[in-house]
Amino acid sequence: MKTVLNESSLLQAKVWGNFRIEKVTPHGWLKKAGAVLLLIVLALFSSTQLQAQDDIKVDAYDTLKLELERYPNTTAGEFTPGRGFDIYKSKWGSLNLSIYGLFRYVNQQDSDRKYVDHLGRVKPVDTRQDFQWHRTFVWASGFFYTPKFRYVISLWSLPTTDQTLLFGNFQYRFHRAATLGAGIGPNLGVRSMQGPWPFFMSSDRIMAEEALRPGFTSGIWLNGEVLPRLHYWLFMGNNMSQLGITANQLTRHLTKSASVWWMPTTGEFGPRGGFGDFEQHEKGATRIGASFVHAREDRSNDISNPSPASTQIRISDGSYLFETGALADGVTVQRANYEIFSVDAGWKYKGLHLQTEFFFRKLWDFNSNGPLPISNIRDNGFYVQASYPILKKKLHMYGAYSMVIDEFDRDPWEVVGGLNYYPSGTRYWRVNLHALRVEKSPAGSQFGYYVPGQTGFTLALGTDILL
Incomplete structure (x- = not known):
């Protein structure tokens, strides 16, 4: 019965x-x-x-x-909530609260505390050693009227840089092959922008992709599974990164980006498509993808100010493209074209995860207030990484190598190693030990592990949760 x-x-x-x-x-x-x-x-x-x-x-x-x-709860890149806690649900709507938190110790070292840029000028390397409650996310998410219509409101705070933002997005799923979204989303230039966070090897990106990647901005998008196991994502946004940029600082030039990926063997790549085979795939899971971004980017403030408001684009010596003197003494680039194309491939099987990605970035069509010695800059990069459990669902080890091949014969690189311990036996609580050796870092921010120009070691120990 x-x-x-x-x-x-x-x-x-x-x-x-x-x-x-x-x-x-x-x-x-x-x-x-x-x-x-x-x-x-x-x-x-x-x-x-x-x-x-x-x-x-x-x-x-x-x-x-x-x-x-x-109608899976797909949202925009890094702004995808966790499982969360259901506060309310009816046939007319729902409300779920989800949180993420990260506490981290970082120790960056550089023996000289200085480096020489591509024009031969000596610049300081400002390293850190500190404890920080580094990142907070709080998501309110659910559906309204129909499960096809989703919303996510995100509260994001980074005490390391004294920034707090409140933003969100809407999505309506017409069909498995077509979901229309609007709000804050990713320029789709690299794989890590498209959802795997916070299931990275550690809590932030590695050098090559951090140096070359685009950022997040307001826009509209269309994505879906157009054929079995074949996915696409199209995005049009305001600029490369809207962090710290107001509406009156934007230009009329919109960014355009696209990504496609194919998961031929199992049709999935683990939760959020994250790194590491925590789930112990019994059949090999595979993922192959390609992504592209085009943008006409502006420095977003007047050239009388030597420091640009737009800080997403760095050249390979760690300098901002739009800062005064980046490409020639006393000369400021006001606008430039940015394009990046990347291809990625990954494989998971019985705890082993192998991943690689190649980046091809071009900067050109510079609008400046003086003559420049170059008309374009091409930077290529890649990383390879692997992870494997020492103790299943408890202790995992990983390693990686990344490199940027530039036009200034600097060719920065890094070697990375680390351990992830999962006290709860799930992905959602992690203790991470992360160590790296970097040479002439082109990346730099308070978000991640790098200082522009750094040559030396960085050690980080942190714990994060996703609920």
Whole structure:
């Protein structure tokens, strides 16, 4: 004899975050908050009150699960929430809260504390040694009216740079092959911009991709699975990176980017497509992709200020392209074209993960206030990385090598090694030990591990959670 459930109890059995069907009992303040929200929604939508008179057979669980899986909670790149906690859910909408937090110790070393740029000028290397609550994310997400229409509101804070932002995006899924989105999203130039964070090897990117990658901005996009196991993503945005840039600093030039990827063997590459085979694939999982960005980028402030507002683009000696004197003494580049093309490939099998990506970046069509010795800059880069469990679902080791091949004969490189310990036996709580040796770093920010021009070692120890 089949068990019967009414519709009210069925709604309580849904878990939106990872689309599992299991009974959830709220506790403490979550229960009270859920009750208050329920009363408000019922008052506003009295015509939609649940009717508990009709019993629903247990077979409805399977139907509901298939319906939810039909509309997966895909959002924009790094702004994808975790599983979170369901605060409220009805047939008219839902609210889920998810959090991410990272605490980290970083020790950067450079014996000379200076470097020579591509024009022969001596510049300082400003290394750090500090403890920081480094990054916070809080997501409020769910659907409204129909599971096809999703929203994500993101609170992002980086105490390291004293920045806090509140932003979001909407998405409507018309079909498996077509989801339309609007809000903050990624310029799709490299694989790490497209969702695997925070499931990197460590908590931030490695040198070559950090040096050459684009950033995040407001825009619109279309993505989906156009053929079985073949995915695409098209994006049009305001600029290379909207962090710290106001609307009146933007130009009329929009960025355009695209990415395609194919997962021929299993049709997936683990949660969020993240790095490391924590899931121990019994059949080899494969992923092959290609991405492209074109942008006409502006420094976003007047050339009378030697420091640009737009800081996403660095040349290979670590200097900002738009800072005064980057390409010639006393000369400032106001605008330039940026293009990057990348290809990536990965394989996971029984705990082993092998990954590589190649980058091809071009900067050209410089608009400057004086003559320049060069008309374009081409930088190529790549990384190779591998990870493997020492203890399954507990202790994983990894290693990587990355390099940028530039026109200034600097050719910066790095070697990386590290350990990830998972105290809970899941991906969602990690203790990370990360060590690297870098030569003439072209990358630099308070976000990651690098200082422009650094030659030396960096050691980082951190712990992060995703709920």
